[in-house]
Amino acid sequence: MSDDGGLTGQRARLDAEMERCGQWPADSPWLREAFAALPRDRFAPQRLWRWDGWAYVPVDRAVDPDGWARELYGGVHSAAVTQLTDGLPSSSLSAPGAVADMLDSLRLEPGHRVWDVGTGQGWTAALSAWRAGPGLVVSSEVDEGLAGFARGRLADAGLDAQVLTGDATRGGLPGGGQVDRLHATYAVESVPWSWVEAVRPGGRIVYPWGRLGYVALTVAEDGASARGWVHGLAQFMGDRRAPAQASSGPAAHAAVRAGADPQVRRVLDRDPAGLEDWDLRFALRVAVPDAVLVTEHEPDEPHGPDGPHGPVVLVHDGDRSWAEVRPGTGGRPVLLQGGPRRIGDEVMVAWAQWEGLGRPGLYDYGVTVTPDSQWAWHGSPDGPRWPIAQPAPAGR
Template sequence: MTVGEDARAAGCRERLDAEMERLGEWPEDSPWLRAAFAALPRERFAPGRLWRWDGWAYVPVDLPIDPDGWFAELYSAPYSAAVTQVTDGRPSSSLSAPSVVADMLDSLRLEPGQRVWDVGTGQGWTAALAAWRAGPGLVVSTEVDERLAGFARSRLAAAGLDVEVRVGSGTDDGVPGGGRVDRLHATYAVESVPWSWVEAVVPGGRIVYPWGRLGHVALTVADDGAGARGWVQGLAQFMGDRTDPGHANTAGPAYAAVRGDAEPEARRALDRDPAVLEKDWHLRFALRVAVPDAVLSTGQGQGQGQCEGGPVVLVHDGDRSWAELRPDAGGRPVLWQGGPRRIGDEVLAAWARWEDLGRPDLYDYGVTVTPDAQWAWQGDPDTGPRWPIGGLHPATR
């Protein structure tokens, strides 16, 4: 970097540190993270080209041409990721939001001397932070994209870190080099946890991963290694597993592509205000648990219904079913839907059940993984209500 770029970087780091402090995003239980962020700032792991959404498409922002724009994209906010790669018009890699990285690594409960498998190297930043904590030679990372793996190796080496990066599928392959690890940290979203991840971690060890379209979870492997379970930790949104593009892919088709020019097949009045979904993320998470394939977006005056003003909620299943929750011409909330399933009714039923459960927050949910089945639960892992993950679980409550 040039002298001017170094000065910009220093200013950005100071502002990020202060904003993380103001928002309470530096984890109290993991003070090492603040020091690691300072020692290994994200610009060391960022390519010279980032990508910005201009409202229509992702456009390149190049460091040599637009250094102010580049740094603004890299350090836009604690809750914002920086897109580092675009494939077929969609993001395919990024430097994750600083607050989310801190939260997930805090959830990992990583201690010096522990062996770590970092699944999904990307640019190598989270592997670098883990290595700063664990120590030399204790972090191994897997990346399916050979070009990204090479980039991460070079940046990790430049930072003086002893981290092994291998090309391969972390979803399908075991720990590179064999054996078991104390901690597994995934940087791409999966709906179902590969059983190979549980087998890769020692009893009592931790697995932290982004869960499908919304949320991240920390599992503890059982003492007998026969399963793992743990609580939801936060609201991370990550890109899906690229070895299985249709699985837990947060991009997916847009609402307009699913609906096309189809007219509503059903319409009915609602007894609740769709605008609640715009801000209540605990409710949004409950719907994600109960209807995991429902893609939900909110806004003002969107969609294709007959009233173009006021809050609107668009829902689709990534296939052919869709719904709109919006005000009609008289301002009364209505549901429009179409397609082979009534996904709007499914969302409303899940909403009603969440209210019946006492409106639990997202941290009151957890996940259990066994060799044969996986399920989410609320309140109590043994006696609370359950929802299947991946279509299989042993019992319903």
């Protein structure tokens, strides 16, 4: 065991991996300096949680410092779970690559006033304060325990950043006024209009969008709207007080199907392996946002010429509607569906639409937010669009 639990080596390894993967943003060289000055271990609790394939198990720094360091520095794209609620993750230190990319998208400059939404352990607030300057970052955290922890870590780092307890999704900027930048660390399906109101015209809002991806918006000069492009692909924990997102995985699909027989069965002319394309997955997320989709590869078994291998695709809406795509005879997959809506057909229509648009990537999509409506679009704000459900009014 090393004197510091391997932290020096883990920090160096992460820095090198970020370099090798091209994750240090060329336009924001300050981020590499900030990561070195404020390493994530300075903002991590003494206990982390590791998924062992069945459940989350504790990794305590006092008991296993090397294991704790490895869990904390799992990789460029690895978050570290810092809190469980009812056995499920409720807070984490986000993946380093996503943190760097989102803060690069924020276009943060010295002197900017920043609203950090979702303090967690305080790491992103610290990085923002390192860049913006003393007294310019206010951070909101709904969990008082986390807020207190973050205050202590920020103070230990010698940073002047304010952490307040409150629900940023349903309230305005603490203290009023406007900021230059808003950075959210938890996922929302739709942007609260109070966030747009809190950012000055020309300012930026960077936030995780629902179950997949993050977006950078610019507030219009008249303050009456905000719009911008998708900037990356990542998964974040959701707003704690929003309706729970439907769970993924075979068990969640089985719970929705509840043993029911298919109501519809039809042969497809599409290869279900195409649904493993992440650009298509993102397009489906835009067009059918409540569809939860997972692909599985069954163990190899002997098959004749009419029984090809292929992934099994499970789809559900978290309520009562489900679909499955399974390899069929003659080399043609079969779509099975049940429930009050034909969610499998919705996925197939969105798939065809994506192909009709030229198979765009996630960076070809954007979002527009106005006081009374929000929508995603392809290619340009005037291109094909898909509505985004509005958030509940503040105070509901």
